[in-house]
Structure formats: structure tokens, C-alpha cells
Amino acid sequence: MTIAIFKKPNGIKRIVAAVLAAATLISVAACGSGNSASASKESLNTTKGKTTTITVGVCAGPYGDMVDKVIAPLLKDDGFKLKTKLFNDYVQPNKALASGSIQANLFQHGNYLKKFTADNNLDLTSLGQTPTLGLGIYSNNDIEDGATVAIANDGSNLARSLGVLQQQGLVTLKGEVDATKPTVNDIASNPKNLKIKTIDAAQLARSLDTVDVALVPGNYSWAADLKPADALAMEKQDGGVIEVFVVRTQDVDSDFGKAVKKLLVSQKFKDAIAKSEFKDFGKPTTW
Secondary structure, rough: OHHHHHHHHHHHHHHHHHHHHHHHHHHHHHHHHHHHHHHHHHOOOOOOOOEEEEEEEEEEEEEHHHOOOOOHHHHHHHHEEEEEEEEEEHHHHHHHHHOOOEEEEEOOOOOOOOHHHHHHHOOOEEEEEOOEEEEEEEEOOOOOOOOOOEOOOOOOHHHHHHHHHHHOOOEEEEOOOOOOOOHHHHHOOOOOOEEEEEEEEOOOOOOHHOOEEEOHHHHHHHHHOOOOOHHEEEEEOOOHHOOOEEEEEHHHHHHHHEEEEEHHOOOOHHHHHHOOOOOOOOOOOOO
């Protein structure tokens, strides 16, 4: 009985010790998380005499080059050094930004940002628009009756592609459908009996080997060396499909946020673009 009496309290002590240790770890982790968030926020502000490094998420295409060749040099005097991180899809750049693993991104148009943040409950905000290479209709031949047409399968670019097909008189959409939300099921007429195939946007340029026509967003057509001059038609751009430079909402009023907002509407940015390989891109509505 004596042995049993002493084992029980020791067992309780061990349990209590374990609980206290766990509580201590949780407390430390919580503090660490808070400090990390604070540090991430502070990293978008400048310190006199020092350069602040900002990581900008991009996808394959021209916008990483635009950051490296135009935007980064123009922000150098504001105390910022920009580097890019390449992502292979349209999902991760926003999630990485929301988590704080990158500080900004430039890969998406305004309509996509609005829909993605709403669908995924993310608190991200555009600082302004940049010149944008529009979506193009590419084919090795004329568009024949019954042709197979590949378009992006993500909601925003799918709607955009259907809009471009409608601009060219290849389909008509139901009149009551929101222009930013149509799906293939909203096609009201299809006079050429086109077979619409939805695939991942990153695969559209490659799909020209297996389909008759592909509607390729500008960043992926650029990466695949598809020339806008070779497209059967190019998108008639409105403000919703112009690329936007994005940060977390909490960073809009940081030193970096203010510097970028000012730059994107500045004459020096317009002049730099006019001398660059991006000079023929669609222009921001604010220009």
C-alpha cells in the first residue's frame, strides 16, 4: 500500500509538470507568432541609412521582368531593394502574400484579385495598376466549325475568355449573366459549334499541339514566346483585366505601400515603360 500511495502523487506531479511545460511552449509560440507578424509589417518600412528588401511574387511571364527592369530601379532611391519569387500557378502567390512569406505580388488582374480574396477570405489590397499584356486568341489555322477551343479553368480567367470569344462574335452569352462570372453553361449561342475545353491556365500555350485554338493570358503567352502580333485577335481590355500590384491590406500605408502607390501613377514610371519592352502593353486606366 505504501508503494501505491507514493506512485500516485508522483504520477500527478508528472502530469502537472507536462501541462505546465505545454502551456509554456504555447505561450512562447504565441509570442513568437506575434513578433513574426510585427517584424513582417515593419519590414515594409524604411530605416535611415539601410535598404529594405521586398520579395514580390510573380508567375511566368513579363511581370517579373517588369519588376526587375523597371519598378525595382525606380524604388531604389526610396530605400527598397526588390527581388522576385516565381510561382507556377495562380493560387500560391496570394496565399504566400497573406501568410507573410512574401511582401507583395504582381501577377493578377483586378477582377481575379477581387474574386480570389472573396472566395478565400484573404485581406489583400491593390496599390495600383501596371501596364498589361492582354489575353490573345492563338491558333495555327483559321477557326473552323467544330474547332476545339481551350480556355482557362479558373473562374476569373474563364469568364474573361468567354468575354473575348463574345467580343469576336464566336459565341454570345446570356444577357442576364454578370460579365465577371459566366461559365460555359452560360453560352447562349455558338454558331461555329466550338468545343470549349477548360484547362489550367499554365497549360494553355502548350495545348496548341492538341487543340485548334487557345485563349492564352498575357503572362503565359509571353513565357511561351507567343507574339501578340501573331494572335488571331487580342482582348479589348477594360479596367478589370489590368494587372495590379498587391500587398496585404495592413501594409497599404507602410513606407513601401506609399512609395509604390506614388510610383505607379508617376511620370517617371510612364517614361520608363515607354522606353522598355513593355511599351505596347495595355495601359492602366489611371494614365
